[in-house]
Amino acid sequence: xxxxxxxxxxxxxxxxxxxxxxxxxxxxxxxxxxxxxxxxxxxxxxxxxxxxxxxxxxxxxxxxxxxxxxxxxxxxxxxxxxxxxxxxxxxxxxxxxxxxxxxxxxxxxxxxxxxxxxxxxxxxxxxxxxxxxxxxxxxxxxxxxxxxxxxxxxxxxxxxxxxxxxxxxxxxxxxxxxxxxxxxxxxxxxxxxxxxxxxxxxxxxxxxxxxxxxxxxxxxxxxxxxxxxxxxxxxxxxxxxxxxxxxxxxx
Amino acid sequence: xxxxxxxxxxxxxxxxxxxxxxxxxxxxxxxxxxxxxxxxxxxxxxxxxxxxxxxxxxxxxxxxxxxxxxxxxxxxxxxxxxxxxxxxxxxxxxxxxxxxxxxxxxxxxxxxxxxxxxxxxxxxxxxxxxxxxxxxxxxxxxxxxxxxxxxxxxxxxxxxxxxxxxxxxxxxxxxxxxxxxxxxxxxxxxxxxxxxxxxxxxxxxxxxxxxxxxxxxxxxxxxxxxxxxxxxxxxxxxxxxxxxxxxxxxxxxxxxxxxxxxxxxxxxxxxxxxxxxxxxxxxxxxxxxxxxxxxxxxxxxxxxxxxxxxxxxxxxxxxxx
Numbered sequence: 019x020x021x022x023x024x025x026x027x028x029x030x031x032x033x034x035x036x037x038x039x040x041x042x043x044x045x046x047x048x049x050x051x052x053x054x055x056x057x058x059x060x061x062x063x064x065x066x067x068x069x070x071x072x073x074x075x076x077x078x079x080x081x082x083x084x085x086x087x088x089x090x091x092x093x094x095x096x097x098x099x100x101x102x103x104x105x106x107x108x109x110x111x112x113x114x115x116x117x118x119x120x121x122x123x124x125x126x127x128x129x130x131x132x133x134x135x136x137x138x139x140x141x142x143x144x145x146x147x148x149x150x151x152x153x154x155x156x157x158x159x160x161x162x163x164x165x166x167x168x169x170x171x172x173x174x175x176x177x178x179x180x181x182x183x184x185x186x187x188x189x190x191x192x193x194x195x196x197x198x199x200x201x202x203x204x205x206x207x208x209x210x211x212x213x214x215x216x217x218x219x220x221x222x223x224x225x226x227x228x229x230x231x232x233x234x235x236x237x238x239x240x241x242x243x244x245x246x247x248x249x250x251x252x253x254x255x256x257x258x259x260x261x262x263x264x265x266x267x268x269x
Numbered sequence: 270x271x272x273x274x275x276x277x278x279x280x281x282x283x284x285x286x287x288x289x290x291x292x293x294x295x296x297x298x299x300x301x302x303x304x305x306x307x308x309x310x311x312x313x314x315x316x317x318x319x320x321x322x323x324x325x326x327x328x329x330x331x332x333x334x335x336x337x338x339x340x341x342x343x344x345x346x347x348x349x350x351x352x353x354x355x356x357x358x359x360x361x362x363x364x365x366x367x368x369x370x371x372x373x374x375x376x377x378x379x380x381x382x383x384x385x386x387x388x389x390x391x392x393x394x395x396x397x398x399x400x401x402x403x404x405x406x407x408x409x410x411x412x413x414x415x416x417x418x419x420x421x422x423x424x425x426x427x428x429x430x431x432x433x434x435x436x437x438x439x440x441x442x443x444x445x446x447x448x449x450x451x452x453x454x455x456x457x458x459x460x461x462x463x464x465x466x467x468x469x470x471x472x473x474x475x476x477x478x479x480x481x482x483x484x485x486x487x488x489x490x491x492x493x494x495x496x497x498x499x500x501x502x503x504x505x506x507x508x509x510x511x512x513x514x515x516x517x518x519x520x521x522x523x524x525x526x527x528x529x530x531x532x533x534x535x536x537x538x539x540x541x542x543x544x545x546x547x548x549x550x551x552x553x554x555x556x557x558x559x560x561x562x563x564x565x566x567x568x569x570x571x572x573x574x575x576x577x578x579x580x581x582x583x584x585x586x587x588x589x590x
Binding site: 021 | 320323324325326327344345348349351353355356357359360361362363364372373375376377378380381420
């Protein structure tokens with residue numbers, strides 16, 4: 019356990035020692051700022067009962083833009099840079115298990131991802147205070163949105179870690195996970211008005227649609243199927259990463 | 270396992286990469302407490318062998334045991350006993366020296382207090398006290414090398430494997446790193462790879478010469494030198510005329526051939542090859558004394574490790590054709 023914590027600490031350390039960490043937070047805040055101005059426009063123009071979490075996370079593009087952009091930036095470094103700098107060899111010749119390394123890198127990425135959302139959430143809470151309308155930020159919707167951020171992030175980050183384990187180039191790692199990220203998001207887009215209806219294939223696709231899942235989360239609806247979906251994909255990608263790490267020891 | 274088993278036991282080790290055999294069926298043993306130099310030109314298979322020894326990657330065939338533990342089947346036991354400094358000494362350049370060493374100590378399974386103790390110790394041992402709060406990326410290469418060494422030492426390994434520890438250092442830094450390695454030899458078994466021959470002569474008790482994936486020679490440095498210096502030529506500078514010298518050495522049974530050339534001043538330079546490996550120095554001295562010639566130089570050329578190395582590696586290249 020001590021070893022695992024030392025590794026996680028190290029992962030977080032890199033993020034905040036180097037510029038990347040701050041760049042990620044800056045990108046998040048910048049994009050979130052755009053989202054916020056849009057949100058304020060909506061709030062000013064017409065009366066709405068929808069909680070702001072739904073407007074921000076459910077309908078807006080900004081949330082997806084943030085997830086798709088920052089997850090590759092957070093994860094691209096994890097294995098690729100260690101491999102290119104040679105520290106991977108130093109790491110893998112210590113008595114640390116392969117799983118420990120994979121999980122520590124993943125945990126570090128998740129913690130950093132969550133941390134980069136904190137300023138944004140503060141803004142939403144602040145907005146609620148300023149607006150003076152408590153219904154705007156329903157705590158249950160807020161909790162749902164948080165869970166959604168976590169679930170979707172966990173899948174995207176696991177995919178990113180996997181992409182990073184495949185290569186020694188951070189650029190290739192980032193591009194690969196960006197591609198996976200955009201692919202997953204694009205495949206879940208629907209033409210307007212097609213929600214809930216359609217043939218069997220359409221219904222299956224709807225269940226796999228991450229945007230629809232996030233809409234539910236943002237309304238405070240927690241669907242067990244979505245949780246299982248993200249848990250399984252996270253585990254799948256981590257398992258694949260472990261296989262890649264282990265491959266070095268194949269004859 | 271038992272303390273009697275040799276520190277390193279390599280048998281028929283082969284490593285093939287697609288289209289290339291990096292290490293070709295080598296076998297060697299390193300006893301406890303030895304300091305062994307792994308010598309070879311670039312691409313000879315030194316780093317590959319070291320990576321296999323440190324259980325970073327598996328061999329294609331053959332077995333490697335470290336302190337009796339198989340590197341493939343018991344990698345964790347092996348890693349606990351090895352301090353390995355990979356080629357080019359990779360470090361986390363964004364960390365501070367002390368934090369880095371502590372982090373590494375934790376990875377190597379030392380508890381919190383124990384790692385603090387050990388870090389204090391290796392910081393002292395490797396002369397890092399003045400820089401322990403500094404960021405590794407801002408240190409000179411010599412200091413970084415010491416950080417790498419400190420990392421290799423931090424968990425008190427039985428065996429220390431250093432892949433080209435002095436590469437890229439200036440002469441002062443090389444000296445201090447070598448002194449450190451020599452010091453390590455007192456308490457640990459050390460295996461260092463290098464292509465700098467003088468390094469092996471200075472620090473190692475035994476040398477393994479590796480070329481194109483094969484071991485060409487494995488012996489103590491002195492033994493190698495004496496084995497190869499049997500044709501030891503003798504060079505003398507005498508104050509005499511060339512003709513007189515020629516007459517004196519012409520018909521001696523011990524002399525295979527000789528050569529005379531003019532030297533600075535009134536001297537001639539005489540170079541003799543012995544028959545049957547006799548040492549010709551007493552003979553030259555005796556002749557000079559009898560003739561009343563002043564003798565200002567008398568040396569028997571020793572084959573340096575460098576000659577042996579060039580000789581061995583060239584011969585193999587010739588055979589390969």
